[in-house]
Amino acid sequence: MTSKFSPDDVKHLAQLAKLKLSAEEANTFAPQLENIVRFFEQLQEVNTKNVTETSQTTGLENVWREDKIDSCSYEKELLACSPHKKTEEQICIPKIL
């Protein structure tokens, strides 16, 4: 089987996931991911023709609740969770554009 994960491939994946890996991390992860994905190959032997996918197990759909406004008594504490400066009850972050 051809290798799916060179250290550069791993770095590319990391970039997509907003992670920055050191060369050492990429070198460690590459063979590990290769091994993990090789472990996944066993699923290819399962015949799943006409089998639907399961994404949840309760079968619940369109769960509604009354559209009632609930008070939130912890706005200040919520804002305090952010490590950034606040002004007028908003979080200040660096310019995006």
Next chain:
Amino acid sequence: MNLAHKTLSELSKLFQSGKISSRDIVEAFITEIEAKEKEINAFVTTTFDTAREMADEADARYKNNELLSPLDGMPLVLKDVICTTECKTTACSNILKNFQSPYDATVWRKLKEAGAVLLGKTNTDEFTMGASTQTSIFGVTKNPHDLERVAGGSSGGSAAAVAANFCAGALGTETNGSIRHPSHFCGVTGLKVSYGRVSRWGTMPMASSLDVTGPIAKTAEDCALLLQAIAGKDLKDSTTTEDDVPPYTTNLERPIRGMRIGIPRAFFENGIDADVAQVMESAEEQLRDLGAEIIDIDLPHAKYAVAAYYIIAPGEISSNQARYDGIRFGECASKENLEKIYTETRSEGFGEEVKRRILIGTFVLSAGYSDQYYRQAQRVRTLIRQDFDTAWKNVDAILSPVSPTPAFKIGENLDDPVKMYLEDMFLAPSCLAGQCGISLPGGTSDNGLPIGVQIIGPAMEEARILQIAHQMQQQGNKLTVYS
């Protein structure tokens, strides 16, 4: 009489009949914790002052005849992914090491309303990702039965705290074995509830289609008491179901004569230690003695569950962990620009296993591979569910090992992720299918390590598996707890 050695049910009766105070109980546990916590490392945070205050309030309620529930005045611990306003909730990750939640998780709100007392928050693998509590930034939790071994994971802190007599009961979370696995390693009883039975609101997610919160305690009876308080529909978690919450504790005493118990022998017989096989045999014999009928069953797709799990869960993890972006909560490693805030915060904040799972998830969901891996895994998940549906036509519950071996040594399996993932091979099928399962002590290995067995039941049939486990424990397989 050392109160710390008693079960939750015993303590509750003693307290409710006025023989002891909640403060007495809290002090007994604090004494144990102060004596042994240094070597075990079950806690991330202890909340002794809060516990003493809450205990005094419970004692006042007793005097005024205003007791709230059987859990009133009972000191509990919570896995450190369950949000509490009393102290920090860290997920044992650098990215949340200073996180103070502004609200209580629904499970903790309900326990408080029932009068429970908080003794502290317990150690877990970082964001619950692991099977040994070794990926926590606070270091490994040691097994109270053998300090050179792991407590299992990811709810290793909660299971060790129960085993070491640090608390009357605990909550853990399970996505793929994280309640049952450490319960097996530590010789305690852990209930993985059905998906949707208990609210997830305010509990940090790992894989949202699989995560559940459930009790870990000394006995099934204790687990029933805890489940009674936390089960049920929550408007804040739309995946909780409307199913009635039955009286779990009163059902325990019903005999299990005539119940049909399935054993999927082909699934595990070649993959377990001789010690584990022996404990399975004695559990089977015990069930027969109790009048249950043993029936061989087949779960033909169960062997694919770990592979399917390690595609589906990382997919959900890579998406869930995106919330840790250094903006709204947690640490922030840069103030320079948005890209750096995201990337540097996440790179510094997440540990190796979390990064590995985010990378796997990103890979299996990427355009070229999602059909081959992710969607195929979701289809195999359907086949695993169908295996259970077929089994439930013939049996009422399933008996199975929890894990192939007893507790392993600290440091083992760390460099080989696939080997670590196989710890959960007997736990993954019921998780993927949303069933319930309970791990209870079944015996010990030659070198004295606890070995558990598990009883799996259909979704929302917690009452049935608690009843079976309780009947087994009444008959005397309750493992002597560490003291």
